[in-house]
Amino acid sequence: MYFSPRTCPADFVPWLASWLHLSLDTDWPEARQRALLAEAMDLYRWRGTPYGLGRMIEVCTGLTPVITEAAGEPNVFQIAVTIPPSGAVRRELIQHLVEMHKPAHVGYVLEVRGR
Numbered sequence: 671m672y673f674s675p676r677t678c679p680a681d682f683v684p685w686l687a688s689w690l691h692l693s694l695d696t697d698w699p700e701a702r703q704r705a706l707l708a709e710a711m712d713l714y715r716w717r718g719t720p721y722g723l724g725r726m727i728e729v730c731t732g733l734t735p736v737i738t739e740a741a742g743e744p745n746v747f748q749i750a751v752t753i754p755p756s757g758a759v760r761r762e763l764i765q766h767l768v769e770m771h772k773p774a775h776v777g778y779v780l781e782v783r784g785r
Contacts, residue, residue, distance in 0.1 A: 675707035683707060690714075698730075705729055718773045720747060726771050727751065731759045740779070747778040755784065 671677045678686055683703050687694050690710050694703045706713075706729050713729065716722025720737040727735045733751050740746040749768060753759050761782045768778055 675704045702730070702732075717771055723747070723749075723768065723771050727764060727767050730767055731763060733759060733764075735764075743777075745776050747772060747776055748781070749778055750781045750783070752783045 672679070672682055673686070675683065675686060680700055683700065684694055687703070687707050687710075690707075692707065692710055694706065709725070709729055713722060713726050716725060720739070724735050724737050727733060727749075731751075733753065735749050735751045737750075738748045740748050747768075749764075751764055753761075761780075764782065765780060768780060772778060
């Protein structure tokens with residue numbers, strides 16, 4: 671019970687995350703923290719790929735980005751995200767996730783649109 675992000679007590683979630691060297695945003699709802707922790711191993715497995723980057727953004731923000739490689743520029747990701755009118759997700763968070771989880775040699779263009 672204590673070793674599963676789905677069943678451990680709420681105060682164990684950060685402790686369990688520390689096992690994976692995963693820092694959780696304390697402003698996030700508990701359900702989002704648990705979801706990230708539950709998918710962490712799979713996310714690490716896909717890290718550095720467009721799929722992994724998109725999935726990380728989706729788990730952390732609830733938004734589904736569209737990620738493509740720029741034609742003629744194989745080392746540049748085009749990332750488009752639509753933020754809901756509530757503004758619950760900040761551009762800075764998405765930018766931070768991209769910078770932390772894209773390959774080091776890959777550039778990116780981030781387009782954030784409002785609904």
